[in-house]
Amino acid sequence: MTHVLLIRLAGPLQSWGTASRFAARRDSHSRPSKSAVIGMCAAALGLPRSMGLEMPKQPTETDEPGKVPAFGELARTVFGVRADHPGTPVRDYHTVGAGTYPLRPRDLITDHRRAAAVAASLDTATGDRFGHHTLTGWYGAPKKIAADPHSGVLISGELTRSALITERWYLADATFLVGLQHESDSFLETVRQALEHPRRLLWLGRKSCPPSGTLGLRVVPGDLDTAFRTHRLLPVAHDDTDPTRRPWAWFQVPPTERGATPVQDQPVSFDALRPEHTTRWETRRRITIDADAAQWKDIIL
Template sequence: MTATALIRLAGPLQSWGASAHFDRRDTTSRPTKSGVIGLIAAALGHDRTEPLGPLAELRYGVRADRPGTRIRDYHIVGAGPYPLRPRDLITDPKRAEAAQLAMEHETSPAFGYLTASSVPAWYGAPKEVAPDPHTGALISGNPTGRNGMITTRWYIADAAFVAAVQHKDSGLIDRITHALDHPKRLLWLGRKSCPPTGTIAAGTHAGTIEDTLTAAALLPNHTDPRPWAWIETPPHTPGGHKTNDQPITYHPQRRTHAPRWETRTRITPTARIEWDLIP
């Protein structure tokens, strides 16, 4: 029996990038299918290297009850010291030993510093950041320079969306709903700096995405009584358009997406499905 799971996506910040690079991370105006399927996979406890299996077959739709405001974050990386990462302790035995000694001698004036270096033992360098060869200070990119790297990061502020995933196997939809209520991994709204707030899962409902998004009541503080919705459709549907956010794999070394089709339409909710929101 065809069933649909409703998912509330709300928080101070969201970022749903269709493409991203180290120095520029954009966001679309609404949650992407790839981002929401990734959130579901995390809730189920899947590893990024696992095949998507039936999750790749989910049909997707999203309703923008409160579209939010697009904002830009002025972000600098590479200037100054950085907290030591756990993997630094695992991959660098000398640094791990120095950090351990520093912790054991916390009252010493030299606490936290490596021998013959001004860099604290508990500090490390993130990707693309290297120690200055003359002073030991951590600098970005070019090892002869000292300036931080300015990056551009876009977010959607104060937004609330209702996403929906549909499948002919109602058992799969039930498992998704349960996992969103009891996630096995941390969940975020596109990026790790964007945690969700309040209730996420809104139950399993018989019927299609169109039926369910129409039945679901508007979220609090909605901006339009007839919000826009983007609903997945078969290829070349009249009035539809192509978007490139169908996930193929989330494997870190070969993350891949494919095109899919969707239509944009206005929805007038009937409020047959009420929200049981936990702030």
């Protein structure tokens, strides 16, 4: 028999990237990815990013009770998500670096190139103020750090830096009901408790998007479809939506399932330098919530 851990993901902003680690345009998926949710659960459990994702053996009666689950147990859960409140896409036009910035005395002492660039200004300077000596196009994160051949001090290998312009997308005021299906209810309960008392900071896709309110809701018997049909829409503040509407839901399925589409978010490694993902398959359909579906109680919004 399988069980399902129900997780509430809600916050002012969410951003679920599936295309690339970093690019000039950082899109957000329309819903949480499996990789992001598994990573969040692993962070809540305090598991190191370097831990392998090898698939563990099936649990037996001789296994040590209460043992912290490996990444592999999380990775092999069957994933589903119901979009109770899909949210609104929000675009952030983001710029970093470049422009004109006042030079400091240490900039001239440690970097002979900057000193040469403003030599004329220094020769004609009067008064006791230093801040009016400027250099255009050097402000920003230093790149290609190396020792200066004259002073021996570590400096940037690039004297000028172009502005980094990015377009970042978020989901505003979205609320999702995520399900993780697994054979062991005790394993899922361990994860649920960790989400409510995490050992590391959690966020909704990016570090600028903290979750709000309750995360780990409950562990219920059955499969994902049953769990989504037998629970009402998650409540939100100032909710004026129809409680009987049919939300979209996505279910992880075998690749042979009719209508299955590929998604590149099955985690293989969370290594900070070389994260790796592979393909899983999913289907999408609307959910008709049962008339006697369970109500949500004691949820912190």
